[in-house]
Amino acid sequence: MSELQNKAVTLTAQExxxxxxxxxxDRCIPFLKSALDLYFVLGGDDATLDALLYAHHDTPRPRxxxxxxxxxxxxxxxxxxxxxxxxxxxYNRLDVELGNPRHQE
Incomplete structure (x- = not known):
């Protein structure tokens, strides 16, 4: 795993x-909450979300x-x-949460 992935797993384990x-x-709901946060902050709306959920229901699942x-x-x-x-x-979030300040580019 990458350093980033290891830090993310460490933070999640701490929490x-x-x-x-x-x-x-078990990660479905936390992932969906984060994805929905991004969806809405990017300008997504409830009506489109409902339509996507309905349309996606019968879509084949990838690996x-x-x-x-x-x-x-x-x-x-x-x-x-x-x-x-x-x-x-x-890294900025992980370093703050894990108490490891580093240079922020």
Whole structure:
């Protein structure tokens, strides 16, 4: 795992306890909450969300690695359009939360 991923797992374990007992499906709700936060802050609305949920219900499910890649690509584009370095933004939060201040670019 990358340094960023290790720090994210460390922070989550500090906030929620040992992650070893969790299954991947246990992360569905926290992930969806974070994704919805981003959706709405980027200008998404309830009506479009409802339509997407209805339309997406019968869509074939990709493999986990493909779905993660899709999320990362969309996150990169959203970050680019908002002039944000997505990796630096994550490090900034993790370093503050973990008490490890570092140079913020």
């Amino acid at each position: 929620e306890g040992n992650l070893a007992s969790q299954s991947p499906s 986990v690695d493909a779905a993660v890649a899709n999320v990362m690509i969309e996150l990169a584009v959203a970050s680019h359009l908002n002039d944000i370095d997505m990796v630096q933004a994550a």
